[in-house]
Structures are given as structure tokens and as C-alpha cells.
Amino acid sequence: MSELETAQKPSNPAVWNDPKYRALFFQTALIVGLVYFLYSVVNNTLSNMEARGISTGFAFLTEKAGFGILQSLIQFNEDSSYGRTFLVGLMNTGLVAVLGIFLATLLGFGMGVARLSSNWLIAKLATVYIEIFRNIPLLLQIFFWYFAVLAGLPSPRNSMSLGAGIEFNIRGLYLPGPIPESGFSITVIAFIIGFIAMLFMRRWAHKRQDETGQQFPVGWVTLGLLIGFPFFVFLLSGMPMGIEYPVLTGFNFSGGIALVPELLALVLALTIYTGAFIAETVRAGILAVDHGQTEASLALGLKRSQLMKLVIIPQAMRVIIPPLTSQYLNLTKNSSLATAIGYPDLVNVFMGTTLNQTGQAIEITAMTMAVYLTASLLISSLMNWYNKKMALVER
């Protein structure tokens, strides 16, 4: 018999002192408490709703909406269903988010790099921009653009013509709209060919550099393939594109692409506000890269452009991307402030008008929140995956 078998096992503690049982007890208490709480809330809600004559269920989604929407990316009129209002609102939110994210990224990166410029004046101006617009509430900025600035534009009859058929007045910004004609598909095909060619070219250039050491101007050729080549084909095929110019008919413009002032004010404010935060994120990312990296690279003879591309930016992006995606999410959530100026985003159209008309607060709120939550959780998981993948390998 081995010593191990005859050795005494430590005696079991009393149940109430055993950490395992205590843990179990506390957790059970938590679950019971939560369940009770949720149960009473649901109970109250159902009885309250019954008392007020509010129906439940999702049947309302198929009912006729009976109201118009200021701007819609898909067909919508008063006969459309409430379900369709959800889609319109969702797409409008998406539109604002995409435009906002794109523009804010450009502005933010530009300002962030400018803040680090060796040019004192440029750096100071960037700082002023960042410190001013970060510290003023977004809603106030939206109001400013919408009520103070855009409301001062002339009426359509006195519209400001900005050249190339662009009209700017109190009803919105009107851009000439392209109307592809029958031969346009050739240009589209040319673009696709250019894109595929670019992918092959990049691989070939990389291989060539490995084998012969010679460098190829990949950047310029990419530009040529994606823009120059399709444009060339466009010209050759006789420019098969009509332009619909906005034309003053009656009291307003019609034709072309109309950007309503609500959309302009919202995107402008979101871009400028979020851009300031992105600028700080970019600045922090670039500063996070040790100056010694720059010194070592320069000492090895790398040019400034190579230093940026090969050493600084890869390391800076690691630090920039997580808070950057956080800013993108903030921008998307902040787009809900559209309600304040009447832009028909998801919250305004669905959680606002539709909720008012149907009274079905629970279902509508749940659907709206589900949209934002899904977006948040998706982006968060993507970011966690990215972080794990890009983590610096250490001991």
C-alpha cells in the first residue's frame, strides 16, 4: 500500500464555509432575484398595456403606415407598410453612418497627422480644431449647422449656383445625377478588368522585387488601372452617360441628386465632431511608436516614405484600430440624433413616428435596440479577432 493511499485527505469543510457551495448559493440567489424581478416587470407591463388598450405582437408591421418620409433610398409612399418604414429608417441610418465614417476618417487622419507636423502653424491650427470641436456637444453642433447656417440659405428661386449644375439653397444641395446610357456597361466592365488586373499586378510586382530586387511603382499603376483605364474606355465608347441637371420647376428643384439640409447638417456635424476624436486617436497611435524606430530606420538608409510604409504605419495601426472602431460605433449611435432635426433615420421614423401611431412601444423599441446591438457586437467581435491576430509576438 503506497503512502499516498494511506495519507489522510483533508476533511471537508462545513457546507456554509465551503467556497464551492457558497458560490453556488450566491449564484442561485442572483438568478432567483433576477427572474423574480423580470417576472414582475413583465407582468406589470402586460397588465398596464391591456389597461391602456395597446395591442401586442408584430402584426402591426404589415399595416399601412399612412405617412410620408422626407428622404428614402427605396420606394416609399403612404400606402407602404410599417415594416417598410423600418427598412427605410434602417437604410437612412446606414447612409448617414457610411458617409459620416468615410468623411470623418479622412478629416480625422488629416488633422491627426497635421497635429504632429513640424510646421508650427499647421500643428497649432489642428490643435485648435480638435480642442474646440471635441468640447462642444454634438447636438449643439447639429443645431448650429441646421438652424444657424443652412437656414440662412436662399430660397430655390434665388438658389446659389456653384457651377457644373450644382445648386445650393434652403431646400438642399442638388447635384447633377448621372444617367448611365446603353453603352455604359462597357465602362463598368473596364473597371472590373482594371481591378482584377491590379490584383495580379501587385502579386507580380512583389514577386519581381523578391527575385530581382527591383521596385515597381505599384501605387501609381493602381491609380491608372482603377481610374485611368476605365475613364479612357469611357471616352472611347463615346461617353455614354447622360446627366440629369436639377431644374427649377415651380417652387423647387427636381431631377438630379437631392441632399436635404437635414442630411447635410447631420453628416457635417457628425464628421467634424467625430473627426476631432479620430484625430486624437491617430495622434496617439503615431506617438506610441518609439522614436527609436524612426532613428534606426533612417540610420539604415530608408527614405521617409519607406519609413512610414514599412515601420511606422504598421505599428501605429495596431494602436489606432481598436479606438478607431469605437469611434465608428459612436458615430453610428450618434446618428440617432437625427430625430432632433427631423431627418428620417431609424430612431426618428420607427421609434418616433411609427411608435406614436401604433403605441407598440415594446416591440418597436426592442427591434430598434436589436439593430444597434447587433452592429455593436459584430464590430466588437471583429475587433477582438483583429487584436488577437495583430498582437506583437512576445515571450
Added chain:
Amino acid sequence: MSAEHVIELNGVHKWYGEFHVLKDINLTVEKGERIVICGPSGSGKSTAIRCINHLEEHQRGQIIVDGTELTGDLKHIEQVRKEVGMVFQHFNLFPHLSIIENLTLAPIWVKKVTKAEAEETAMKYLERVKIPEQAFKYPGQLSGGQQQRVAIARSLCMNPKVMLFDEPTSALDPEMISEVLDVMIELAEDGMTMICVTHEMGFAKKVANRVIFMDQGEIVEENEPNEFFNNPQNERTQMFLSQIIQH
């Protein structure tokens, strides 16, 4: 402008704003010479060697490296940096690249050699610094001494004519200092021209042709090691030497 001098500093002055950090530095280095520069912190010794590859810019005087004068001209600067290698106190390896990628980056992008050639050179120098098995690891996985040896190999891959060392062992734990010094001694014995800013006096005694003492921006004393350590002439030199713990 003799082509025999690999490095020539004539009447070099530098200011940081109002502060006169380098005062009338005159120095010539022949091929194959090993120079050690020592001095108290703030004496300008790091600044001086950083001027040689234009990491710092001098305001007065001439700096000529292998026949090329260092002015503001980008072409000259690039030419000089190809011929001069530098090893830093804090290694400055690229953490997002593997060891072998660290070594092949500059040859591929600056000297435009093929990938195969660059990797061959890299492995050769990794063997020279005695850590070829670390080629595919990342800097974060290596010890300080190993990282510094990789840094030396990285500079060597560019086949420089001169190697500059800026306090290469000051950031290392004591037990790793000798592995780096051994590599530097071998390099010296193979005929590499080097200028080394260091406190390691044992290394200076073993390897240096000349020891230079700098203080408050000037070259105070310059002599061959024996004379320098046993017979310091200037009292500032004497004071400095008495404060250094000999290895």
C-alpha cells in the same frame, strides 16, 4: 578632403536653441581605426556621433564621410547612411517583423537586392553573432543581449564602411554585456572601422586605437589607451576616470 580619412570632422559646432552643445569638434578617423569616446552624461558624445550619420544636424563646420560631405542635401545624406551603420542603446529592433525580416528590410528596400540574396547575407551575419536559430522568432521573444546582437547584425547586413555604437551595452543586464562586447571585439579584429561611445573601459583597453574624452561639448583629451588610462593629462579627465568603476 583626403580619401584616406574615412571620417573627418572639421570645426563642427552645434546648438540646441541657445545651448551650445558641440564646440569646435575636430576629428579624423582612418580606415580600420577603432575610436572610443567617453565622458560624463551631457558631454555631447552621443550628439557628436549622431551628427556623423545626420540623425542630428550640425550648424557650423564640415563633416565628411568617405569623401561625401554632409550638407542638407538628401542625396548626400542617403549616400552616407548606406556606408555608416549604427547600433543604439535601446536596440530599436522592429517589433512587428521577425528577426530575419528585420535584417533583410534595408538591403531589399534601400540596396534593392533580391530576397534570396538578402536572406543569405542575413543568415551569414546571424551566424557571425552566434544566434542563427533565432531567425524566425520575433524581437519580443529574445533577451536583451540577443536583441542587441541582432541589431549589430542588422547594421552589418548593409556592409557599411564604418560602424557607430551609441552606448550599446548601457541598457543590458550585467550578465549579457560580455556577449555583446565579444561580438564587437571580433568585429574590430576583422578590421571594421568603428567609433564607440561607451563606459566599458575594459573594451577600450583591449580594442581601441584611440580614446577620446569629451566634456561639456568639447574634446578635452585624446590619446592611445595605455597613456590615456594610466597617464591622464587633464584634470577633468582625471576626475572622470576616478569616478568610473573599472570592469
Added chain:
Amino acid sequence: MSVNHVKGPDLPPPNSEVGIAGWMKKNLFSSYANGFMSLVAILLIVLLVPPLIDWAFWSATWTGETRADCDQDGGACWVFIANRIDQIMYGFYPAELHWRPNLTGLGLIALTIPFFIKSFKYKNWLGAFILIVYPFIAYVLIHGGSFGLEVVSTTKWGGLMLTLILSAVGIVASLPIGILLALGRRSKMPMFKSVCIMYIEFWRGIPLITVLFMASVMLPLFFPEGSDFDKLLRALIGITMFQSAYMAEVVRGGLQAIPKGQYEAAEALGLNYPKSMGLIILPQALKLVIPGIVNTFIALFKDTTLVLIIGLFDLLAIINLALTDSDWLGFDDEGYVFAAFVFWVFCFAMSRYSIALEAKLHTGHKR
């Protein structure tokens, strides 16, 4: 060599290095590209800044009684603001009772002064008093109902006062909840951990507007019929729950920064969970995250403007209201610029404070 080396003189730098010429060369015109950008920037400044300053200061009207007093030649009409300053500051709070919120505010400022005195020994007690006891005192003072003070219903609260109340209550109330959530999230008990994670991710994933809508519209439904819910209270509950999720993340950062050795030492000394957290870990963690808490406060301060949408009259809403007054139409610029200025001053000052704090705490912790 160099036997009698005499220390050389400190020479002055060449002209191109110092003085205005040197500074301009290095900072503005170091290259052609930089020089060009500098000129463009100077042009922009010259075009934009003087007209702005002229509008806001030189040509502006500062005193007067009615709209007619304002110059018609394009300067800002600050009379508009001055005329309604009471409403902007206190909302609809009765003018003769303004001393009550004033007293509350001054009292708070007076209470925070001892924090800046290094030798003051009771900082922890003072902090606890301000966070736990003072809110009740403030409520009694501003709302009334006891000690012979007349009741001022919350529907009358507004303006800058309301903005400050919303922010302050939001932060103070969300802090304890946030601490519990952060502890729960780090718990080894899977149920607590999951519930806390779910709570935090939920509130962080939805926009504040939906929270306010929900609080405003749905909260009454959750509770038994007949319970009357003060509108301000609904907003505060929504704000608190929303903020507590962000606060939880801030506190979690602090808890993570405490070295494992502290937890182990506390355990080794025989302290149980509540004691080790309360006496050892949390005091250190909370001190570390004060800058983070200030940042959260700044964000909340800006977010309070959203209550406009559910019908509460914070500073921005009051300004909006003032702009609809038929006697004073068309002063949108003045109104919004003034509001922007007030918010900016508060937020900028707080962010500077946060940065200074962070620098101080960083050097302290960098053992």
C-alpha cells in the same frame, strides 16, 4: 596631447538658428511644402478671424433692454442673452428662490476646497460625505418640502442648473453601480460574470436617445398602475443605467492595473473578499481611474443635451426655447455661440484638469 586644455567659450548660435528669424525658418518654412502651407494657413486666419472677432466683440451690443437696442450693422446682439440670463441659468425656477440652488452650488464648491490643501487629513471622509450625504442635502434645498422650504416641482428646473444636476447625479449614482459591475465582471462565478457582461454590453451598444425614449415612454409601463413617475426621475434613471456601463469599464481598467501581488497580499493577510476589496484594492483602483471618471463626466455633461428630445429643459433646450420667442427672432447665431461657449469652457477646463491629474498620478505610480 591636449595637456593644457582650457575650456572653450560658449559661443552664441548663428542668427539663422535663434531669434524670430530662426524660429520662423525652422517651424514655418523648413521646406517648400511647409512654406506654402504656412502661407495658406496665414491667409485663412487673416480671412476668418478678424471678421469673427469683430462680430463677437467690437461691433456687438452688450447692454440694452429690447431688441431695438441692438445695432443693425451686423454685430452680435448679446442683449438677447443678457435679457434671458435668468432662464438660461435656472430654467423656470422662481426668481425669488434662486438663493437655494445658489447655496447648493456654493456649498459644493466650498466643500471641495479642502481637497487642494495638502495637509488636510480627512479627505476620505470628506469624499464620502460629498458623494453620499450631500446629494440629500442638495435635494432638500432645491426641491423643498421640508424645513419650511417651499416645494419647487422638477418641471420648473431647467437651464444650466438642470444640466449640472443631470451630470452630477448621473455620475454619482452610476459610480457605485459601475464598481459592482466591474467587480462582477471579474468574478470567478460564471453567473455573475455573464450577467454583468450582458448588462455592460447591452447599455454600451445602444444610443442614449433610445435609452431616454425608453425611460420616458416605457418606464411607467414597467411598474404597477398608478405610480406616478416624475419626468426628471425617469431621465435620471435612464442616464444612470446607461452611464453605469461605461463607468464599469473605466473601473475595470483600474482593477486590472493593480498588480496581482496586491490581491495576493490581501488574501495572505486573511482578509475576506469584501474587506480586501474595500480596504486594499478599490481605494487604489479608484484613485488610478479618477482621470477616466472625469473623462466620463465630460462625456455625460455633453450628453445631457439629449434630454431636450424628451421634453426636459436643459441649457440647450432653454436656448432653443428662447429662439422661438417672437420678440427675439433671428438670433440663432448668438444663442448657439453662447451655448457653445458655456459648454466649451466647462469641458475644456475639465479635460485640462484630467490631463494634469493623469500626469500627476502617473509619476506617482511609476515606481
